[in-house]
Amino acid sequence: MATERALEVKGLRAGYGAAPVLQGVDMVIAPGEIVALIGRNGVGKTTTVRALIGLIRATDGTISLNGRDVTATSADARARLGMGYIPQGRDVFPRMTVNENLIVGELIGGPSGRKLHDFVFELFPRLAERRNQIAGTMSGGEQQQLAIGRALVGSPDFMLLDEPSEGVQPSIVQMICEALRKIRTEIGTTILFVEQNLDTILSIAERCYVMEKGRIVSEIPSGKVDAANIREHLLI
Numbered sequence: 001m002a003t004e005r006a007l008e009v010k011g012l013r014a015g016y017g018a019a020p021v022l023q024g025v026d027m028v029i030a031p032g033e034i035v036a037l038i039g040r041n042g043v044g045k046t047t048t049v050r051a052l053i054g055l056i057r058a059t060d061g062t063i064s065l066n067g068r069d070v071t072a073t074s075a076d077a078r079a080r081l082g083m084g085y086i087p088q089g090r091d092v093f094p095r096m097t098v099n100e101n102l103i104v105g106e107l108i109g110g111p112s113g114r115k116l117h118d119f120v121f122e123l124f125p126r127l128a129e130r131r132n133q134i135a136g137t138m139s140g141g142e143q144q145q146l147a148i149g150r151a152l153v154g155s156p157d158f159m160l161l162d163e164p165s166e167g168v169q170p171s172i173v174q175m176i177c178e179a180l181r182k183i184r185t186e187i188g189t190t191i192l193f194v195e196q197n198l199d200t201i202l203s204i205a206e207r208c209y210v211m212e213k214g215r216i217v218s219e220i221p222s223g224k225v226d227a228a229n230i231r232e233h234l235l236i
Contacts, residue, residue: 006031006158006190007052011061014051021047023214024061031157034184034191036201036225038233039211045194046088048211049160052192053085054078066157079108084156088163088194090147094136098127101135101150109155119187120149123179141172148176152183159183161193165200177203201230208233 005028012025021044029035037045050056052063054075063071070078079085093101102117109116121128124145130138135146144164151159164180165173181204183189195201201208208220210233220229 004030005064006033006066007192008064009052009061012048012051012058012063013060014047014056014058016047016056020059021214022051025211025214025216027209027216029190029192031190032184032188034180034193034204034206036205036208037192037194037211038196038201038208038230040234041196043211044214045211046162047214049085049162049192049194053083053160079154079156082155082157084151084154084159084189086144086147086151086159086161086164088166090140090143092135092143092146092150094134096135098131098133098135098138098146101146102153105150105153109153116153116155116187120152123152123182124149124175141168141176144168144172144176145179148179152189156189158190158192161191163194163196165195165197170199173197173200174203180204196234198227198230198234201225202227 007029009025009027013020013022015021025048037048039045047056051058054073058071062069065078065081065083068081070081093104102120126142127145127149135143164176177200180191184191202225205225207222208225209216210218210220
């Protein structure tokens with residue numbers, strides 16, 4: 001990618017109604033990085049990703065995607081500009097089939113999204129086997145694969161994932177981690193994910209931002225992402 005900063009966040013403040021949560025978040029993520037946002041429960045991690053995708057309005061600060069200021073841009077517009085989002089709890093369309101869920105994702109990606117349809121089935125063979133199954137009848141791990149696939153066919157340059165391992169059995173978590181690495185390697189997608197699971201963080205994070213009380217308080221740099229450092233920040 002041409003820009004040296006896939007995402008740049010400066011002084012981001014946001015919250016819910018009159019209750020402030022984010023107290024000036026700063027972060028910079030380079031193209032092609034896989035970065036984890038970690039911290040104890042209730043420190044503002046989910047609020048951060050919801051503000052980044054545009055589901056929560058920023059009250060101060062700026063958000064730039066590939067050098068473009070998107071602070072005042074709607075969530076739909078951010079998706080069209082290349083930001084994909086997999087929320088906590090997956091949020092697939094439960095009454096639609098696997099294929100129908102992916103087709104909805106293609107509405108954002110257009111022709112590029114249709115080309116990625118087969119790539120999704122390559123990443124997640126279980127989805128290919130169950131392409132005509134109603135999504136609401138699938139296991140949590142299968143729904144998580146589908147949520148990632150639906151975001152992927154939107155052709156995102158940047159993917160946000162909130163707790164991708166939550167409620168998913170370990171063997172499927174390993175498959176998801178392998179898929180995320182392949183998404184970055186083969187199509188160059190930059191990834192920021194919120195996570196509490198130590199094994200998932202160790203498996204794919206190249207760098208970590210540590211959050212406390214609504215702000216980034218430290219960073220675990222590349223080469224230093226190990227169990228001891230993560231446990232220190234998560235108190236596990």
